[in-house]
Amino acid sequence: MRRLAVVASLLILPLAYGGAAAQDTALELGERIYVDKCEYCHGDGVQKGGTFVLEARYQGDLPGLLTERTNLTPEYITAVLRTWTNGMAAFRPTEITDSELEALIAYLTRNNE
Numbered sequence: 001m002r003r004l005a006v007v008a009s010l011l012i013l014p015l016a017y018g019g020a021a022a023q024d025t026a027l028e029l030g031e032r033i034y035v036d037k038c039e040y041c042h043g044d045g046v047q048k049g050g051t052f053v054l055e056a057r058y059q060g061d062l063p064g065l066l067t068e069r070t071n072l073t074p075e076y077i078t079a080v081l082r083t084w085t086n087g088m089a090a091f092r093p094t095e096i097t098d099s100e101l102e103a104l105i106a107y108l109t110r111n112n113e
């Protein structure tokens with residue numbers, strides 16, 4: 001019985017570890033994409049266009065900085081990124097692939113409750 005438990009934990013450990021590692025990779029990839037494609041408008045400081053517009057809109061009720069938000073949903077992020085909004089051009093799947101979008105969503109929703 002004990003041997004069975006040892007064998008079982010040997011099988012489960014790498015699975016759990018593999019899962020955690022995959023999650024880290026998605027977050028790291030998401031952050032890299034964010035720095036590369038979003039930060040020049042959504043970085044820190046009101047001289048950044050996106051941060052400026054969002055600070056002005058939310059007047060302190062929500063952070064202007066996307067990386068400090070805790071209420072962005074995957075559906076909303078996808079809608080904004082794939083559709084042209086007032087102030088922000090859409091990113092086509094040739095610019096940000098669906099799997100890159102998934103990583104970006106993992107990064108931007110990492111602090112959600």
Ligand code: HEC
Nearest residue numbers: 037038041042049050053054077080085086087088091104
């Ligand atoms: C050229 C500047 C620019 C770039 C690049 C840009 N954005 Fe934006 N973004 C804006 C502006 C301006 C707004 C406000 C648009 C509006 O009026 O609704 C905005 C709004 C958003 C919103 C909606 C926030 C809210 O509270 O409604 C999300 C989410 C968002 N951007 C995500 C991203 C992501 C993710 C990237 C990178 C892939 C990105 N943006 C790149 C300028 C930019």
